[in-house]
Amino acid sequence: MTLNDTADPLDDAVLAARLFALAPATFKGMVLRGNSPAREALVAALGARVTLRRMPGHIDDERLLGGIDLAASLSAGRPIRQTGLIEEARGGVLLAGMAERMDGSIAGRLAQSLDEGQAALVLLDDATEPEEAPPASLTERLAFACDLSTSRRWQGVALAPAAGTLALVAPLGDDALRALAATADALGVESVRALIFAGEAARGLAALDGRGAAEKADLTGAVRLVLAPRATRLPPQEQDAPPEDKPPPPEGERDDQSDGEQQQQELDLSDILVEAAKAAIPADLLAQLAQGKAPRRSSSSGTGQKRKAATRGKPLGARPGMPRGGAKLALIDSLRAAVPWQAVRRREAGANDASAILMRKEDLRIRRFEERAARVTIFAVDASGSAAAARLAEAKGAVELMLGQAYVTRSEVALVAFRGTSAELILPPTRSLTRARRTLAELPGGGGTPLAMGLNAAREVAEAVIARGRSAALVILTDGRANIAADGAPGRPQAAADAEAAAKAIYARGIDALVVDISARPGPEGAALAAALGGRFLALPRADARMITAAINAVQPIGKAA
Template sequence: MSAVGEERLADALLAARLCAVDPGLGGMILRGGGEARDLVLAELRTGLPGWASVKRMPVHIDDERLLGGIDLAATLARGAAVSRAGLLAEADGGAVIVPMAERLSDAMAGRLAAAIDGDARFVTVALDDGIEAEERSPAALMERLAFWIDLSHDRHSGHGPGAEVPQAAAPEESWTPDQIRDDGEVVTALVAIAVALGIDTARAPLFALRAARAAARLDGRAAIAEQDILLAARLVLAPRATRLPTAEEAPAEPPPPPPQDYAGEQEQGSPAALEDVVLAATLAALPKDVLARIAAGTARDRRATTAHGAGERRKSGARGRPMGARAGLPGGGRRLALIDTLRAAAPWQKLRGAAGRVAIRRDDLRIRRFETRAEAVTIFAVDASGSSALARLAEAKGAVELLLAEAYVKRAQVALIAFRGTTAELLLPPTRSLVRARRALAELPGGGGTPLAAGLRAAQQLAEAARARGRTPFLVVLTDGRANIAADGRAVRAAAVADAMAAAKAIGAGGVQAAFLDISARPGPEGAALATAMRARYLPLPRADAATMHAAVRAVQPR
């Protein structure tokens, strides 16, 4: 494991200890990690009280098992309603491990968030196995967990020297974070640092304060020291940073040391001095890639968690991801949820006087709900005419290849349409074969007129065919927007422009999501007008290379 990896593992182990000392920190997001993740979970179990339980939340857990409800088996056996505690109540005082947190539905994340905000006290460890930067745990959950730690880029092969953490002092049942003293300057410093780093939530500095107090408690001290503040800012505030401090907020040069005669009597520095020291330490703790993205203005809000390029969500009554049950009548493709129906009827059996049998009324009936995600199809319509110029076409090919590779990773289908001369040609039907896609792209010729209307119509037809098969199409058009070949093959510019506009309006009316990349060296009004008619995002990229085009398309792909 690298030195950076050892530092991240040490931070994760220390965060686990802090959570065990103060469950009010909420818990942590653990991204990746492999064996290192297991060490962190073991460290958390060690720090929790011996009587505390650690519960693993099943991926498709229902509301009754999570939050509590009627114990159906006991209710049917006794003939009276019997309640049971949910998994979150059973974990009170312990921990809840949430696997595949990046796939957690917003509804389930909301239930967890409500439980964290409630009276129950448990540590939540969200295991994030996302690959792409945009694949994150739901915002509602991340907001309520103090620590976000990324172990995904390192492999652990042993307990290295950087993984040592202090041992907790003997537990005191009466201990609370408020018993750890601070002089008031700590809160001012943490809030100022959060503002300087572009953190727009009040929970972050509050979590940092609790973390500092827990660190002092972990070290057996009754007051917060500067090292606790530095630790809290590094573990809590640094991962949430969305911008770099402005020149006015940048840490100033440290003040000269006090005279030696007064060193022992020197009082704690002013709030500004404390802010400077902690802010400098926090900036030094930022990973290099995060620092570079913030400096370039490309850092995304980490609470945006849904991956790009996925198909739309659809309700289903027969298959897909279980979404719980709701009141309703079976039939018409809707299936009866027997257990939920019995659970709804159980509390009323005594009033209904059904001795020896279960009386079920119409209002008790529940039907099963599922959610499916349609397969996505990204359709590339590439202008291969002479007006695109060979250099621009090469850059467009590079961008398309990057997008093709990304679509392949997401298990989405891709298709490629090229238009040149007088017609449009489907070079690659919808496929997941990256090899075929690259071969078709490499063989894409250039030259001839710009039959833009034919290219747009071919793209629309392919999108409608994909939609008819239950897929979600997304259209990417790369062209300079200067049509000169009409739909019937005539080289009449006025007719070509009118036909292209009609084809663009048809795409817009059909509701196909699209992006229009104007790759002309000098973008004119033609491309913008076509994009407006298509109801597509217009991206003028006159001097963009393949990587810039790729990033632009990813930014506008459906989520």
């Protein structure tokens, strides 16, 4: 039985919160995923130990960093500065909700404040999709990441005070540091910050118990709290080598034997820490790593490409500009930009202090919004040859699975099939599962492989999708072995050249593409096609519909700008 089977994630989260409260400036902060009563209870308990200030979700630079207090400035007739939220929270902790939706510019300001030691940070991650995540620029700078979405406890959460302080704990020895570094390497944790946090966490665990030096159990706890949630791969499985019969060492080499024993002790400690990390990796992350998937790194939700909008969507900061072409005037921001210049402008105009605010063109600010364009995933399926039945069956299943997610991800699905001497749009972009099933039921197969025709047809569908303001991505199920040219004539050399030209046309248009080869023996043609497309390649022999759908969701990049 592993730790995941016996322990509630709240236990480790409480321990991490105790460490954070012990030294906020050292550990920088926490990421708390999962909107649950357990998280609310932990935040309340943390608020009893440190000073928490909540940060609004759509905060602007003036409120975050400080700027002109517009109301006070208008009343006083001179610029009055207001303090920013970071300055108000100096020495305390900022609490940021819905961190998975945080704007990149705000994340950059917070990252700078963390580096300067102005305030620590607690991010509340309310993501519902596995791909969503707070900005990596912040999560890398915070020591602890806890997922409380599966916690079943929330009563009686309290952070017991520490028996000692971090300053009274001795630095880690070389053996311990090497063991932590080896563990980080085995888990694929490349960040030096994470290694530093792990070392400080080991010392912090000793401080919580009032000890002056970290022990093996403290190193194990540090690996569990800091390194395990950051794992990007499973540690390699080592085979037990049979014992070798070695003669006793010569008399002159016995001094070297003690060095070998010391190295063996270091290896044993590393093995212990690696095993502790494997036991502490969350179950869902463990499954992802077993499938070769790295954990989520950014806040992309898998819906569609982000694009700037003038009238609706997620509010962004205002920018200089004229309110025309549908753009709206940001009145408060425009006034805030004009206030610092009033004294100079009044002197130039010969006006008194009681005159109206003097505005100029350069003061005008317009509102900005960001919205996600609907995504259309276009399947281009090779319906030719003996493998047609398998490809079509799995393509149908993948289409149905993706349509089942359509209303959540705001996505649509289209299907192009190519065989013989033609390529046809079998299923136009749709969210209708009923329509898709009816259309896919009688999808034919067999014949030659007109790959160039299929790619050209898929590109035309993608261009039509982009012209309507949506983002398009191609998923091409083929082994890449074309034998029908673009004009319908048989012949592999010309068919391969035409397919390469069609792929380069898709690449030139900037359309995302993923080539999936589900043939029993994938050859080099599929990878070559993906290279010409500037896209990704997956060889999935014996893949089923669920594997194809998972691969598309995990690998397919979201939206180049159209």
